[in-house]
Amino acid sequence: MxxxxxxxxxxxxxxxxxxxxxxxxxxxxxxxxxxxxxxxxxxxxxxxxxxxxxxxxxxxxxxxxxxxxxxxxxxxxxxxxxxxxxxxxxxxxxxxxxxxGNSFPVNDWHGKHLVFIGGGCGLAPIWPVIQTAVTKREDFGDITVFYGGRSPRDIMYRSELEKLRGAAEVYLSVDSPEDGWEEFCGFVPANLMEKEPSPEDAIAITCGPPAMIKFVIKNLHALGFQDEQIYTTVENKMKCGIGKCGRCNLGKDYVCTKGPVYSWADLKELPQEY
Ligand SMILES: Cc1cc2nc3c(=O)[nH]c(=O)nc-3n(C[C@H](O)[C@H](O)[C@H](O)COP(=O)(O)OP(=O)(O)OC[C@H]3O[C@@H](n4cnc5c(N)ncnc54)[C@H](O)[C@@H]3O)c2cc1C
Ligand code: FES
CATH class of the missing domain: 2.40.30.10 (Translation factors)
Incomplete structure (x- = not known):
């Protein structure tokens, strides 16, 4: 800046x-x-x-x-x-x-299939990538969006998600069943396992509550995704935002300058303090 x-x-x-x-x-x-x-x-x-x-x-x-x-x-x-x-x-x-902070290496993903996996408020940080991929649709392979909330009322960007259909496969879920809900009932990682996106030429981008991320990573591995194919963004507490106050450290990294975007290959080497 x-x-x-x-x-x-x-x-x-x-x-x-x-x-x-x-x-x-x-x-x-x-x-x-x-x-x-x-x-x-x-x-x-x-x-x-x-x-x-x-x-x-x-x-x-x-x-x-x-x-x-x-x-x-x-x-x-x-x-x-x-x-x-x-x-x-x-x-x-x-x-x-x-x-x-740093950014998702979107330009390196041209030609790749993109699999987005979001939960709760975690759709917001990955939404610019989804919007960019849909706007520059011809630059990417298949676009798949998994997103879940606790209940239908907790689904954010509801009308925007509906508008994505056609340009992207959209799979919504809620944790517990409710009358009138016609999509998946259960946690986001379970929806991911049911739809089984292929890891071939694919990048997975995930953001959500830490408990969701843990099981999303486990399931992506089970589907054959390598650590280098998985990206996430970390929300450690921050004060200055410019690497001065030491508030946001993750091991040797200040997340505000080195992150918040990490590949799983890099993040798994750091202490799990997020
Ligand atoms: C890189 C980054 C991106 C973020 N993006 C978003 C976003 O898009 N939308 C959004 O709503 N929030 C986001 N957050 C979280 C947001 O910064 C905090 O929720 C906010 O600063 C809390 O401030 P407050 O004064 O309202 O709460 P406080 O009065 O400071 O705290 C209230 C409660 O929130 C908790 N809290 C405070 N900061 C965080 C934090 N960083 N993460 C988790 N819990 C926290 C506190 O422990 C406390 O329990 C992001 C955080 C980071 C570091
Ligand atoms: S927020 Fe101050 S060092 Fe990162």
Whole structure:
């Protein structure tokens, strides 16, 4: 990033969409920079979003780098800062600094089949890759998206996921059965095993709760995926975002600068402190 890395730019909230209700509510915020385009980003990068007097939080940029003029963020209500975001109305001013972190090596995946596996709020960090792959459809092989939530109400990006069908195979799941749900009932890793995506010329990209990731990795291995074919993104707690405070370390790595995107081949060598 250029200039003073601690200085947020001003952005205006131009749209708010309620994705998921309840205790673990998720809202998607569309932000427009007050002065010009702000900054460009790559798939998998994050930004520090701030509300004056409440603090700042690291949030994945959930819009595709191919989209200009605004950036989108899906924020789960967790505590002080994220709850303050949930209280905002359209028109509010917030701070934004970034972009932070490395990115998914999307250009290296041209010609490959892409298998996305997301759970809960973990769809947001991989959504820019999905959007980029669908926009540049001819650059990739098959695109398959597995995504699950606790219940149908916990499925985020519901209408956008429906729009993907045709360009991508979309397999949704909920943990426990509910009346009217016609797709898979059970955990995301079980849905993955049932559909058995082939590892040949494929890359798997996964993000979700740590318990889900553990079993997704186990099942990808069972399907024949090698560690080098599996990518994920890590959400260690962060403060500065620029490798200065030591808050986000994973063994010798500061996740804010070395990550958050890792291949499983690299991540499995680090302490499992995420
Ligand atoms: C690289 C990265 C990407 C992220 N992307 C997103 C995203 O796209 N959407 C989103 O909603 N959240 C994302 N997070 C998590 C988000 O940063 C935290 O939920 C947020 O900072 C909590 O701030 P708070 O002030 O609301 O909560 P606090 O008042 O600070 O804490 C409330 C609770 O949340 C827990 N918590 C705080 N930070 C984290 C964290 N980093 N991971 C897990 N639990 C935490 C605390 O332990 C506490 O239990 C990301 C985090 C990182 C590091
Ligand atoms: S957040 Fe400060 S070193 Fe990573």
């Amino acid at each position: 250029e200039g003073n890395s601690y200085l947020p730019q001003l952005a205006r909230v131009v749209d708010i969409h309620e994705e998921v209700p309840g205790e673990r509510a998720i809202k998607t915020f569309r932000l427009e920079f007050i002065d010009g385009d702000g900054f460009s980003h790559k798939c998998g990068q994050c930004a520090m979003l701030s509300i004056f007097g409440r603090g700042e939080s690291m949030i994945s940029i959930a819009s595709s780098p191919l989209v200009h003029g605004y950036k989108q963020f899906s924020i789960m209500r967790a505590g002080r800062v994220t709850s303050a975001f949930h209280e905002l109305a359209v028109g509010a001013l917030v701070g934004i600094r970034g972009p932070f």
